[in-house]
């Protein structure tokens with residue numbers, strides 16, 4: 001009798017407390033103490049077939065700002081541009097701290113730029129943005145690097161052609177192109193015959209570990225994973241370690257060469273990110289933030305973020321172009337006109353004169369929307385967002401996947417239709433694939449340059465035809481990020 005009474009009182013107390021907490025948050029489905037909305041989330045993940053469709057369903061029911069309780073923690077998703085801008089740009093300083101998957105913090109040892117907060121994150125981010133700027137990201141020098149890499153890959157494709165036609169795995173082509181660009185920016189090396197197979201193998205291992213990386217892995221405590229899901233933990237850890245050692249191997253060789261006097265950093269002609277980092281150490285000495293271990297971690301952070309994202313977008317884009325050949329033809333016509341019938345390559349300076357190509361890339365990025373679940377930021381004090389109260393301790397994010405399929409902003413969101421951006425010139429601003437605010441994408445300028453130059457110049461050089469199946473559905477609808485599928489296509493030389 002006593003226990004029944006005790007548990008009834010406890011339950012009553014927890015329900016009242018939950019009710020009070022809910023009143024200090026944006027609307028959402030009815031939540032229970034401790035387990036929150038897990039039953040509804042699991043049910044809708046199963047019945048709608050994925051994370052994005054589940055988030056979209058909750059947005060339609062509860063509005064552009066809604067709360068889902070993942071266990072005892074409220075997660076607030078913002079699914080429109082205006083509120084995202086108001087929260088993360090106008091109040092940027094308040095949302096610099098991300099919630100990091102405990103397993104990734106453990107793997108990264110709380111260093112680097114991707115999975116850190118506070119002073120160390122700020123130092124790493126500031127330094128990297130400056131180093132990228134000094135290396136000409138967004139300017140002519142970077143265009144030259146990207147075009148040299150694309151030329152080399154196209155020449156490989158052309159060597160394999162029979163009657164001007166090469167059938168190839170698009171993922172391998174883009175992995176090598178994008179991988180080489182970031183690798184050469186970071187450690188001054190592109191992937192050639194001798195290194196490309198090892199690179200592709202490591203990418204495959206990382207892809208396999210990402211594929212199993214679900215929202216569960218993002219939230220589960222490390223001890224829990226290590227005890228009950230050791231296999232999952234080991235897989236994530238070893239994929240990250242292998243990739244880090246591979247990506248940073250050149251930098252470590254350079255450290256040795258500097259020690260033995262075989263390599264001297266030329267301050268006036270820095271070759272890459274590693275030169276910039278080592279120069280800082282040479283001038284100021286090793287510190288808590290700048291040392292060889294942080295260099296290795298920065299290389300893997302930038303290496304990882306600089307590849308998967310861009311390759312996934314390129315593959316998703318070519319898949320869309322093959323599904324919509326009329327879009328491909330219209331984009332090519334615009335590129336031919338601006339480059340005087342292909343007498344020169346398409347350059348970044350052409351961007352203002354190619355509204356249709358810009359619209360196509362915008363529509364590709366809206367569809368590709370590479371994160372199924374965006375990174376969560378920590379709300380540290382009670383505030384209002386879009387007129388709703390948001391309690392301290394809630395996690396908030398601009399939920400990009402839901403935002404990009406919001407039909408009140410993008411009519412018929414499932415349709416691939418670049419014309420929507422031609423009809424409404426301001427709509428393109430509302431596509432925010434790189435996120436907003438202090439933690440937005442550090443490589444945005446580089447990625448934009450890559451997408452424009454690679455899409456544009458490939459369309460100028462080749463016609464693309466379907467070979468095998470195209471994808472019309474999401475490959476991994478339950479993983480935290482979108483995964484590219486193995487697209488095969490024909491490159492037909494023009």
Ligand code: HEM
Nearest residue numbers: 305306309310313375433434435436439440441442443447
């Ligand atoms: C199409 C390509 C890309 C897309 C769509 C993309 C998208 C994103 C998104 C959505 C975020 C999270 C933003 C947030 O939490 O608000 C992010 C973060 C980041 N991106 Fe990218 N990205 C791309 C390419 C790149 C490239 C080429 C690099 C590097 C060279 C890069 C480096 C990073 C880094 C380091 C972060 C974490 C920044 C921080 O936490 O301070 N990204 N990216």
